[in-house]
Structure formats: structure tokens, C-alpha cells
Amino acid sequence: MTTIRDVAKKANVSVATVSRVLNENGYVNEDTRKRVQEVIQELNYKPNAVARSLFKKESKTIGFIVPDITNPFFPALVRSVEDYINQKGFTIILSNSDENPEKEKHYLDIMKQKYVDGVIMVTNTLDHEQISTYSMPIVLLDRPIHADVPSVFVDNRLGGRLATEHLLKQGCQRIAHIKGPEKVINADDRYQGYLDVVGKLPWFSKQYIVSGNYDKNTAMEVTKKLLQNHPEIDGIFAGNDMMALGVLKAAEQLGIKVPEQLAIIGFDDIDLTEMTSPELSSVAQPVYEVGKKAAEMLIHLIEGKNLEKKQYIFDVELMERKSSKRL
Amino acid sequence: MTTIRDVAKKANVSVATVSRVLNENGYVNEDTRKRVQEVIQELNYKPNAVARSLFKKESKTIGFIVPDITNPFFPALVRSVEDYINQKGFTIILSNSDENPEKEKHYLDIMKQKYVDGVIMVTNTLDHEQISTYSMPIVLLDRPIHADVPSVFVDNRLGGRLATEHLLKQGCQRIAHIKGPEKVINADDRYQGYLDVVGKLPWFSKQYIVSGNYDKNTAMEVTKKLLQNHPEIDGIFAGNDMMALGVLKAAEQLGIKVPEQLAIIGFDDIDLTEMTSPELSSVAQPVYEVGKKAAEMLIHLIEGKNLEKKQYIFDVELMERKSSKRL
DNA sequence: TTGAAAGCGCTAACAC
DNA sequence: GTGTTAGCGCTTTCAA
Numbered sequence: 001m002t003t004i005r006d007v008a009k010k011a012n013v014s015v016a017t018v019s020r021v022l023n024e025n026g027y028v029n030e031d032t033r034k035r036v037q038e039v040i041q042e043l044n045y046k047p048n049a050v051a052r053s054l055f056k057k058e059s060k061t062i063g064f065i066v067p068d069i070t071n072p073f074f075p076a077l078v079r080s081v082e083d084y085i086n087q088k089g090f091t092i093i094l095s096n097s098d099e100n101p102e103k104e105k106h107y108l109d110i111m112k113q114k115y116v117d118g119v120i121m122v123t124n125t126l127d128h129e130q131i132s133t134y135s136m137p138i139v140l141l142d143r144p145i146h147a148d149v150p151s152v153f154v155d156n157r158l159g160g161r162l163a164t165e166h167l168l169k170q171g172c173q174r175i176a177h178i179k180g181p182e183k184v185i186n187a188d189d190r191y192q193g194y195l196d197v198v199g200k201l202p203w204f205s206k207q208y209i210v211s212g213n214y215d216k217n218t219a220m221e222v223t224k225k226l227l228q229n230h231p232e233i234d235g236i237f238a239g240n241d242m243m244a245l246g247v248l249k250a251a252e253q254l255g256i257k258v259p260e261q262l263a264i265i266g267f268d269d270i271d272l273t274e275m276t277s278p279e280l281s282s283v284a285q286p287v288y289e290v291g292k293k294a295a296e297m298l299i300h301l302i303e304g305k306n307l308e309k310k311q312y313i314f315d316v317e318l319m320e321r322k323s324s325k326r327l
Numbered sequence: 328m329t330t331i332r333d334v335a336k337k338a339n340v341s342v343a344t345v346s347r348v349l350n351e352n353g354y355v356n357e358d359t360r361k362r363v364q365e366v367i368q369e370l371n372y373k374p375n376a377v378a379r380s381l382f383k384k385e386s387k388t389i390g391f392i393v394p395d396i397t398n399p400f401f402p403a404l405v406r407s408v409e410d411y412i413n414q415k416g417f418t419i420i421l422s423n424s425d426e427n428p429e430k431e432k433h434y435l436d437i438m439k440q441k442y443v444d445g446v447i448m449v450t451n452t453l454d455h456e457q458i459s460t461y462s463m464p465i466v467l468l469d470r471p472i473h474a475d476v477p478s479v480f481v482d483n484r485l486g487g488r489l490a491t492e493h494l495l496k497q498g499c500q501r502i503a504h505i506k507g508p509e510k511v512i513n514a515d516d517r518y519q520g521y522l523d524v525v526g527k528l529p530w531f532s533k534q535y536i537v538s539g540n541y542d543k544n545t546a547m548e549v550t551k552k553l554l555q556n557h558p559e560i561d562g563i564f565a566g567n568d569m570m571a572l573g574v575l576k577a578a579e580q581l582g583i584k585v586p587e588q589l590a591i592i593g594f595d596d597i598d599l600t601e602m603t604s605p606e607l608s609s610v611a612q613p614v615y616e617v618g619k620k621a622a623e624m625l626i627h628l629i630e631g632k633n634l635e636k637k638q639y640i641f642d643v644e645l646m647e648r649k650s651s652k653r654l
Numbered sequence: 655t656t657g658a659a660a661g662c663g664c665t666a667a668c669a670c
Numbered sequence: 671g672t673g674t675t676a677g678c679g680c681t682t683t684c685a686a
Contacts, residue, residue, distance in 0.1 A: 003679055014657045019681055026682090027655050049440040050386065051679035053377045054662050061420070061441070069402045069409075072598075079397045082423055091437060093388070094421040096409055110418060113376040114388070216602065245602045252604055271399075275543065275572045277579055277604050330663055341673045346665055353666090354671050378663030381678050 002043045011039040022047055053115050062298060063111035063119035064092050067099045071214075072242070072270045073287075074122070077141065080291030081120060088299055090117070101125035108134055117302045120294050124184050137301035141294045143185045144311060150301065152294045152312040156186045156267075159283040159316040160193020163237045163265045166281070166318055170263050170326045172235030174203055176226060178212040178219050178247060180239040187214065190239050190267060208233065212243040219246030220253075227254055227262075234262055235324075241266035241273055244280055248323065263324040278322030286314050329370045338366040349374055380442050389625060390438035390446035391419050394426045398541075399569070399597045400614075401449070404468065407618030408447060415626055417444070428452035435461055444629045447621050451511050464628035468621045470512045471638060477628065479621045479639040483513045483594075486610040486643040487520020490564045490592045493608070493645055497590050497653045499562030501530055503553060505539040505546050505574060507566040514541065517566050517594060535560065539570040546573030547580075554581055554589075561589055562651075568593035568600055571607055575650065590651040605649030613641050 004022075008015045013032055020026040021036045028036075039045075053059045062085055066074045082092055093116060095107040104123055111119055118137030128146035131138055140151035167175050177194045180187025191209070198204050210226050212219035219238060223246060227233060238244035244266025248258060256262050258278055266273065269284035293312050300307055331349075335342045340359055347353040348363045355363075366372070380386040389412055393401045409419055420443060422434040431450055438446055445464030455473035458465055467478035494502050504521045507514025518536070525531050537553050539546035546565060550573060554560060565571035571593025575585060583589050585605055593600065596611035620639050627634055 001679095004681095005679080015680080016657060016659095016682080017655090020656090023681080029655060032655085046436060046440050048381075048442075048679050049437075050377055050380045050442045051662090052681075054375075054381050054664090054679080055681050057662075059377065059441075068406070069396070070406045070598075072399065072402075075396045075399075075402050078421070079395070079423060082396075082421070086422075091420050091422065091434075091441070093418050094405070094409070095413075095418065096406060107418075109373060110376075113373050114386075114418070115375070115377045245599075248604075249602065271397075272572075272599050272602070275576065275599070276602065277575075328663095331665095332663080342664080343666080343673060343675095344671085347672090350665080356671060359671080375663050378678090379665075381663080381680090382665050384678075 001048070002045050004045075004047065007036065007039050007043060007045050010043065011036045057115060058117050058302075059115040060089055061091050061093055061114070061116045062302075063095065063107065063116045063121075065095045065097050065104060065107055065119060065121040065123065067122055068096050069094065070096075072272070073240070073268050076271075076287045077122075077291040080288045081295045084292050084295035085299065090299075097121075097123065099123075099125060105130070112136060118298045120298055137298055139294050139298045139301070141290065145185075147310065150297050150307060150310050152290055152297065152314070153186065154285045154290065154314045154316050156189035156316075157193040157196070159267060159285075160190035160237070161196050162193075162316065162318045163190075163267065163283050164194045164197035166320065167235035167237060167263050167265060167324060168197065170235070170259075170324055172263050172326075174208065174230070174233045175235040175237060176208040176210070176230070176233045178223060178226075178236060178238040178243045179209055180212070180214045180243075182211070184214070187239050194237055212239065212246065214240050214242060216242045216246040216249070219243035220250045221246075223247045223250035224254060227251070227256065236262065236264050238264065238266045241268045241270045241280065241282055244282070244323075245272075245276065248276060248280065259322065259324050259326050263326055265324045269319050273319070273321065276323070281321040281324035282319045284317045284319050286317075290314055328375070329372050331372075331374065334363065334366050334370060334372050337370065338363045384442060385444050385629075386442040387416055388418050388420055388441065388443045389629075390422065390434065390443045390448075392422045392424050392431060392434055392446060392448035392450065394449055395423050396421065397423075399599070400567070400595055403598075403614045404449075404618040407615045408622045411619050411622035412626065417626075424448075424450065426450075426452060432457070439463060445625045447625055464625055466621050466625045466628070468617065472512075474637060477624050477634060477637050479617055479624065479641070480513065481612045481617065481641045481643050483516035483643075484520040484523070486594060486612075487517035487564070488523050489520075489643065489645045490517075490594065490610050491521045491524035493647065494562035494564060494590050494592060494651060495524065497562070497586075497651055499590050499653075501535065501557070501560045502562040502564060503535040503537070503557070503560045505537055505550060505553075505563060505565040505570045507539070507541045507570075509538070511541070514566050521564055539566065539573065541567050541569060543569045543573040543576070546570035547577045548573075550574045550577035551581060554578070554583065563589065563591050565591065565593045568595045568597045568607065568609055571609070571650075572599075572603065575603060575607065586649065586651055586653050590653055592651045596646050600646070600648065603650070608648040608651035609646045611644045611646050613644075617641055 269282040273280040600607040
């Protein structure tokens, strides 16, 4: 490894001068600047980021903690964040938490030790207090925790309403909901949206709500049972697309025609909604925008700027496809 | 931030002693050890990883460069690598290269500057020489470049053969192939496997081979044209699952029944093969094993151990599902 | 405009 | 067993 000393020696200047041309600050004679730059080229010198970090107490690295990158909702988010922060000169340390608070804390500790400049995370297990303990810029994605913690997410309740209203408009008479995990806030909001629309209807019953854990296989199992017990159900709003895929599968296995006998709509609008047959209706989140905004906020925070708002809530959009079209 | 000095001062010992208990090396009296540990607890002291890195010239971080995390094949790989290296005390810096050699080099530079201990990458644009320039442990995933560069991948040619033979056994008389991108080695190997099986058959024609760029939309377009020009085609081997999904879609749009009129098989066996209708046959890669092995090799290299083999080639497995079952 | 030197927080000789 | 100290590679006062 060639160091700043090597460059200094070869260019007949002090390390301070080299540092000055490197960072383009402080006065430096045009000629010596050129000479130094030539030597840098010649030696293919690349400054040591670790040494720099140690001094500056920053690393040009941010952490990104997701529950599980294997869940198709997250890669797009990661990509969007990377695209943004990368152009600002940052890199991402990625970790999977499995929604486990111990892992989350563990990774936050490690990231802090590595001087990451900030972290973006998707969590609902950590509370406001625990988060502020870390005293570093943190922005929450997808799931808000507290009005004081910077966060960006979508209007899940509205989404739940849109989805359910849509099914109603398509003529569904008995609409069930496959709900996400208990402790996940957005799952609850989507559920509330569903309630907003059908909770007061005469046919409504809590029996039409089952839990699918945001997971396709679980959703398939519970849906099969649900439909066997309640053959009158003619519409299902699944809390996310993975579960909607499970619902689709369940219908297929039971020989129920979609959308004729059963209209289905999911949430998130992940890429494969268009690959199923029939194509899956969904409530789309502006994933790329959401990720970008989170990245923007984090960079702002890191640069010590003030945030205009602590929370950004994006709108969702109904994507009507074949799985729910009966008209 | 509390430092090792703070701990030393409060525990009435030197920083060296604190360092000793921290790293569990060197002699240290049991009593003082306890005292130091208490202070560490009390102050919630966490050693500064950057300072440590600077001294040790290692960072307990590895780089992982993938073409695009948004491609559903990669998240599982990332996950598997993370699971392994994490338990060895490492974290991952993730970057998307978009198959762009400039980006790849850029990220490798940055990673090197950050003292990553090694990198795992999926590439086919960099050659042996360029890679060795970086003089740090690098292992290649999914696509081998050169026998001298440590790499792990699957027997793609065998996979191509298995897929094609399977279609033949199912009674297909005219089998087409949707090929991956030109420069991607595994795409070519899969294609070779296809040729091994049908290249010498009387009906064979180069017209049955089209390029789909590993992408579902492209694949859908080219497949539509292909099937319109060659209605005699009754079997398609797609170079990966995303393209197979496109083929499925194309068939649907043309009103061609799968598998009765057209048998389809993909490659990779990504998660959603089971979610389509009909379920998609595929050639499965042991993704988790592949990722794990790459991580293992990298850690070995980092620890200065010798590799038993430079290349690990995993077997693939035929997954027969509805999209290709005609018997 | 440039250089000398202190120091970021840690580890590992080396001395005691 | 424990402490002193040099040094990892860099940036930034401060002085010249």
C-alpha cells in the first residue's frame, strides 16, 4: 500500500501539502499542486479511508437494516437508497434483522463502532427511547415508531380503504381480510382501512379476518381454511402481495375461479404482480420514491441540516388488474 | 464517545491493560480483569472499530458486488453469505454494479480504501488480470472467469442438458431456447447444454434460439414473435426463471395452453416458480450452499489458509412441475 | 505557500 | 502482571 508519505517524499513536499491537494483546501501553489497530482497518478495512490475516518469521525458509510432481504419488497428499497447515497459518495452496510430486536441492537452497535454516519432501518420492535440511545442519525422506513423519529412510509390506512372499496365496487358481498403480523404497524393500518369500509356493514364479522403473517405459505393455509368455512366469501383483501399470491394459490387448489367467484387484491405492488395469472390487483407504493426520500433525509441529518418535516407519508395508488375485475 | 483512555483512567490501569482484557490476550490479573470489565459495563464502552482497523489493517467487513439486488436471484445469495460471515464477526458492504465494469472497478477501489478484508462478486466483465491487480482476497460467484480465480458456481451445462432432455422425454418435438445475455458465461453454458441434447437432431435449427437477456419482458416479446413464426414449437427451455415467466405470459397472451401445447422449463428455481399457474418447472441451483461456500472460501482466504480447491462446482437438480408435465 | 507536529483510538513491542 | 510508548495513515492547527 502506498501512503501519503510515499507521495510526499516522491513529490518533495510535506504530507500536509499532499493532504491539501487531496482535499482541495488550503493554499497550494499551482505548480506544486500539479507535481503532487502527477505523483499521485504515477503511484496510483488512493488515500486510506480508515485513517481518514479515524480523524474525521465519519466513514462515508451508512447502515441499512432490513428484516430480510429475501422478502421481495426490500430489494427495491435497498436499490433506491443505494442509488441516491452512492452519488453522494456513501456506501451501504446491509444487515438482516429477522425482526429480532436483539439482532437489531447488535447491528446498530457494530455500525456505531464502525463509525457509520447514519442508518436507515425497517423496524417495529425498537422504541423511540432505544433508538435515541444511539445518538446517531437514524431514519425509519416503512414503519413509523414515533412522531419524533424521522421516518418515511405510505398511507397504509388509505391503501386498505382503497383496496376494500375497490372490491365493494366490483360487487363483492362478503369481503375477507388476510392480515399481516400482529406487531407490525403498517399491517394494522391496512386492517384499519379495511374496517373503515366494511366494519359497519350488516354482514361484517370478525370471522372474516385471519392472520397470514405477511407470508405466502401461511396465507395459503389460512385462506384454504377460511374459504372452506365461509364459502360465501367472494372477495379477499390480502395485507401484502406475498399473501395475495398465497390466496391465489389457495383458490386454485380449491377450484375457485378468480375473479369470477373470488376477487383478490394485494398490497405493495411488487414486481411479480404482473406475472401471475390472473394478474394480481394491488395497492402500489412508490417504493423508489420512499427509499429515495429516506436516503435524502438521512443525508440531510448527516450534514447537520434541519429536516423540513420529520415524517413523510406517501400516497398509494390502486392498481386494478385481472384478479379483481368482475365488471 | 467513551474511549479506552476513559476506561483506563476510571479503572486505574493503563490503556494496555484495558486492551488486554478487551482482546483476551496477554496476562492480566483476575482482579484487575474484573475491575476493568466492570468499568467497561458501567461506561457502556464499545471499542472503536475504525482505530482498530487502522492498526490491524483489517476491517471485519467484506464487500459484495452484485449486478442488481433487484433481480430475484441475488437476495438469496446475499442472505446466505451474510448468515455465514456474520457468525464469523464480519459485516457486508453491498453494491450494485449493473454489470458495468467501470462501476465494478469503482466499488472495488472504494472497498479497498475502506480496508475490506475481501470481496465476493458476481461479474463477467472483469478479467483475471484486472482482478489480481487489487491484491486482496476475491471470490467470484455464479460466473467463473479463470481457473486461477477462486470461484463457485453450478454446472450450468449439465443443467441445460437436464432441462432439454426433460422436455424431450415429455414428448416435445420442437424445442426452442431463450438464451441469456451474450457475455454472461453461465448463459452460454446453459445454451451449450441445450445444444448437447438437440443440436444433432434432424429438426434442429438455429431459428429456435433467440436471445432474451435474462429479463422477463424482453423474453415475453421475443417469445411471442418466435411462436408466431414457428407455431410448431411445443417446448421451450428458458435460460432463467424470469425469462420463463415471460414465456408463460407470452403463451397466455397467444392463447397457447401450457403444458398441453407448449411445455416450459426455466432455470434457477427462484421462489416464485411455485406461485405461477401452472407452476413452473425449473433447474434448481443450491443457492444457499453456493453462497455459503463462497463465504467460506473468502473467510479461508482472509485467514490466510490455503484453499483445497480454487473452483467449486455444484450440481443442479431438475424440478418437475406442471408447466412441463405432459405425461 | 509550506512544513512540523499533534492527535484521532487503538494494539503490540518492550521494559520494568 | 502491568505500564510506557511508538505507530497505523490521515488531517489540521500553528508557526515560519
